[in-house]
Each structure stands twice: as structure tokens, then as C-alpha cells.
Amino acid sequence: MADIKVSLHDAQMEIFKSPARFKVVAAGRRFGKSRLAAWVLLIKALQSKSKDVFYVGPTFQQSKDIMWGMLKELGQDVIKAAHENTAVLTLVNDRKIYLKGSDRPDTLRGVGLEYVVLDEYASMKPEVWEMILRPTLADVKGGAMFIGTPAGKNHFYKLYIEAQQDDDWEAFQFNSTDNPLLDPKEIAAAKSTMSTQAFRQEFEATFESFTGGIFKEEWIKYVDNEADFAEGTIGHYVVAVDPAGFEQSSKDRGLKSSKLDETAISVVKIVNDEWLVKDIYHGRWGIKETAFKILQAAIESQATTVGIEAGALKNAIMPYLEDEMRTHGRWVNITDVTHGGKRKIDRITWSLQGRLEHGKIKFRKASWNDHFISQMMDFPSPLSHDDLLDSLAYIDQVSVADYAGSIELEDWEPMDAIAGY
Numbered sequence: 001m002a003d004i005k006v007s008l009h010d011a012q013m014e015i016f017k018s019p020a021r022f023k024v025v026a027a028g029r030r031f032g033k034s035r036l037a038a039w040v041l042l043i044k045a046l047q048s049k050s051k052d053v054f055y056v057g058p059t060f061q062q063s064k065d066i067m068w069g070m071l072k073e074l075g076q077d078v079i080k081a082a083h084e085n086t087a088v089l090t091l092v093n094d095r096k097i098y099l100k101g102s103d104r105p106d107t108l109r110g111v112g113l114e115y116v117v118l119d120e121y122a123s124m125k126p127e128v129w130e131m132i133l134r135p136t137l138a139d140v141k142g143g144a145m146f147i148g149t150p151a152g153k154n155h156f157y158k159l160y161i162e163a164q165q166d167d168d169w170e171a172f173q174f175n176s177t178d179n180p181l182l183d184p185k186e187i188a189a190a191k192s193t194m195s196t197q198a199f200r201q202e203f204e205a206t207f208e209s210f211t212g213g214i215f216k217e218e219w220i221k222y223v224d225n226e227a228d229f230a231e232g233t234i235g236h237y238v239v240a241v242d243p244a245g246f247e248q249s250s251k252d253r254g255l256k257s258s259k260l261d262e263t264a265i266s267v268v269k270i271v272n273d274e275w276l277v278k279d280i281y282h283g284r285w286g287i288k289e290t291a292f293k294i295l296q297a298a299i300e301s302q303a304t305t306v307g308i309e310a311g312a313l314k315n316a317i318m319p320y321l322e323d324e325m326r327t328h329g330r331w332v333n334i335t336d337v338t339h340g341g342k343r344k345i346d347r348i349t350w351s352l353q354g355r356l357e358h359g360k361i362k363f364r365k366a367s368w369n370d371h372f373i374s375q376m377m378d379f380p381s382p383l384s385h386d387d388l389l390d391s392l393a394y395i396d397q398v399s400v401a402d403y404a405g406s407i408e409l410e411d412w413e414p415m416d417a418i419a420g421y
């Protein structure tokens with residue numbers, strides 16, 4: 001075999017040396033999953049008598065971004081040719097390493113393989129393995145490694161459990177901190193902004209089920225001093241709006257309004273990495289009235305940005321909002337906030353859970369507090385509303401934390417010095 005020296009940390013080495021034909025590896029962020037994958041591919045390809053190996057990432061682009069440079073660097077002494085466009089490496093023994101994306105299943109079919117690595121398996125469709133890749137290993141009894149950070153109790157979890165019961169299979173679980181090269185500061189920073197549950201998943205590779213009891217009442221913290229909201233103190237205001245359907249006429253308002261969605265307008269002061277929630281206006285209003293309330297909230301607080309959930313309701317309200325702005329001679333910066341294809345439950349959980357748990361959100365004592373807390377305690381029940389939570393969660397997208405007060409300057413080095421230019 002060509003001359004190549006594998007360099008792995010202890011935990012990676014334990015996985016590498018296991019003789020199991022199929023390995024399922026749940027490991028925290030930055031553990032060194034991708035780097036282990038790169039070494040496995042190089043060695044499997046160098047040892048292979050006839051067949052090639054695949055690296056499969058969630059998308060082809062991601063595979064290239066993650067793997068191409070790493071493979072070329074680690075394999076520089078054993079690579080004969082590198083074809084950039086197709087992302088194929090030919091090694092000195094004429095075996096090939098193909099980079100692939102699970103988003104293009106048609107490109108995964110048909111060839112016999114020696115080995116396949118599925119990186120970030122939790123975010124792939126399970127059919128990619130079951131229907132397409134598994135059969136390609138049959139010819140030479142090839143092997144596979146599934147590696148990733150867990151994402152709830154999904155197909156990756158199922159495979160991880162099954163792997164513990166089958167002789168050909170082995171399951172591994174490692175923390176991010178098992179990578180001795182990882183800077184502990186990076187972990188500490190993540191820990192301070194994430195919920196305990198999310199942190200465990202991402203850094204300790206546990207399979208969490210994010211259901212029920214997402215928020216705790218004791219996480220509600222109030223701003224002690226109303227003066228913190230005053231003008232001239234540090235921080236800046238932003239506004240986020242989750243619009244609901246508009247009332248046609250005052251007659252509609254007699255309907256059981258508690259059953260209907262409300263528009264919610266969150267007014268939040270961003271101070272360093274904290275959110276001070278000044279108001280959450282909510283109600284069912286006509287379209288013109290809604291526009292007026294949004295503008296009023298923005299003007300009163302001198303908000304730098306107003307984020308409104310993109311979609312038909314925003315489109316409907318924009319002309320009215322522009323009208324109001326013209327009438328009042330006041331212009332505010334309106335921007336889109338979007339659900340980004342995420343489920344609402346996930347979006348609310350991810351932007352609020354960690355911050356609340358760590359006391360990074362504080363509320364002004366006001367009449368809407370009870371309404372907010374009741375939505376928070378019911379969440380994510382399909383039977384109750386979450387408009388107030390939703391609008392507050394959107395603050396995430398309009399706030400740019402200003403850390404000006406908290407940067408430790410002695411830690412800061414110009415990039416040039418690091419790069420050595």
C-alpha cells in the first residue's frame with residue numbers, strides 16, 4: 001500500500017479500528033466526524049481491490065464544501081488525479097473517491113461499491129440508504145459508516161439503536177469534547193445561549209425528543225428597573241410582527257375572538273446579547289388599524305427595524321403601512337422575516353428556549369404578561385394559540401446583537417496576523 005500515515009485522535013481511532021462492517025457514529029458538533037470520514041475513505045479506497053468508494057453528504061454542494069479540500073490535503077501523497085467538476089479523486093491504485101449528495105439519488109445508483117460514508121446522516125432521507133446505497137455494497141460485501149450529530153429521534157436514532165443489536169454493526173457515541181483539539185471556549189459560548197436539551201443534542205450527541213414542557217414558568221424574568229427601557233440608555237429597539245387575518249368589519253369582532261388567531265407585535269430592546277421585551281401588542285384588527293398599530297409601535301420605540309412575516313398578509317398590509325407612513329411623515333425600515341421552511345414549533349423552540357432558560361430575555365411587567373405565559377406553558381399544544389410567542393421568536397431575525405460592550409479586546413487578533421500575511 002502507498003505510504004500514508006493516518007492521524008486521528010483517540011476517539012476517532014477507536015471508531016476507525018473497529019472491525020464492524022457497518023458503523024453508526026453519533027458524535028457532537030466539531031468532534032471530527034468529517035475528518036474521520038476523510039481518512040476512512042482514503043484508506044478504504046487504497047485497500048480496495050476493485051471497487052470504488054462514495055462520500056455522501058446531505059447535498060452535493062455540501063459534500064464538496066466539506067470534503068473536497070480536506071481529502072486533497074490529507075491524501076496529497078496518494079492522489080493521482082482530481083476532477084473538480086465531478087468531484088472525483090483517483091488514487092495511485094486507480095480506485096476512486098466520489099463525492100455525492102443525498103439530494104440527487106439518481107447519481108447514487110447502479111455501481112458496485114467497496115465502502116460508503118454517509119455524513120450528517122440525520123439530515124438525509126433514510127431511503128437513500130435503504131433503497132439505493134445498500135444494494136450497491138452487495139457485490140464485494142462492502143461496508144458503510146453513518147456519521148452525524150443527532151437531530152431528534154428520527155431514522156438516525158433508529159439505526160443507532162438497531163446497530164446495538166446486530167453482529168455486523170457497531171454503534172458509537174461521543175461528545176464534542178472528545179476532540180482534544182477543540183477550543184473549550186467554543187463550547188462554553190454555545191452552552192450559554194442554548195437550552196440544556198439542545199446543547200446535549202448538539203455537543204453530547206444525545207437523541208432528544210423535543211416534545212412537551214418546552215418552556216418553564218420560572219424562566220420568566222422581569223426587568224427590575226423600568227428606566228432600562230428609556231431613551232439614551234444603551235441598546236436599540238426592534239419590532240417583529242406575526243400578522244393574523246384582518247377583521248372585515250366591527251361586527252366580526254363579536255365572534256368568539258379567543259378562538260381566532262391574533263396579530264402580535266413584539267417591541268424589544270436589544271442590549272448586548274439580552275432581549276428586554278417592552279411590549280407585545282396583540283389583537284384582531286382591521287387592516288388599516290393593524291398598519292397604524294405597527295407604525296405606532298415602531299415610532300414610539302424608535303425601532304431601527306420592523307420585521308413582518310413574509311407572505312400574503314404582509315403583502316396585503318404593506319400598501320396600508322406605506323399610506324400610514326406618508327400620512328404621518330414617518331418612515332421606518334420594514335423587512336421580511338420568514339419561517340425559512342422550518343416547522344413553527346421548531347422555530348419558536350430554537351429561538352426562545354435557550355434564551356429564556358439562560359435568562360437572556362427579560363419582560364417589562366405589563367398586562368399582556370399573563371397572556372404570554374399561558375401561551376408559553378401550553379406550547380406546543382395544537383389546541384392553543386402561540387401568536388405572542390411567534391412574534392417574539394421573530395425578533396431573532398431582526399436583532400443583530402451588538403456586543404460592543406462585551407468584546408474582550410486582548411483576545412482579539414487581526415486575521416492577517418493569524419494568516420501570517
Ligand SMILES: Nc1ncnc2c1ncn2[C@@H]1O[C@H](COP(=O)(O)OP(=O)(O)OP(=O)(O)O)[C@@H](O)[C@H]1O
Binds near residue numbers: 028029033149
Ligand atoms: N485528528 C485530527 N487532527 C487534527 N485536527 C482535527 C482532527 N479531527 C478533527 N480536527 C479538526 O477539528 C475541527 C472539526 O473537525 P470536523 O470538521 O471533522 O468535525 P465535524 O464533527 O465534522 O464538525 P461539524 O459538526 O461542524 O460537521 C476541524 O478544524 C478539524 O480540522
Ligand SMILES: [Mg+2]
Binds near residue numbers: 033034
Ligand atoms: Mg462535519
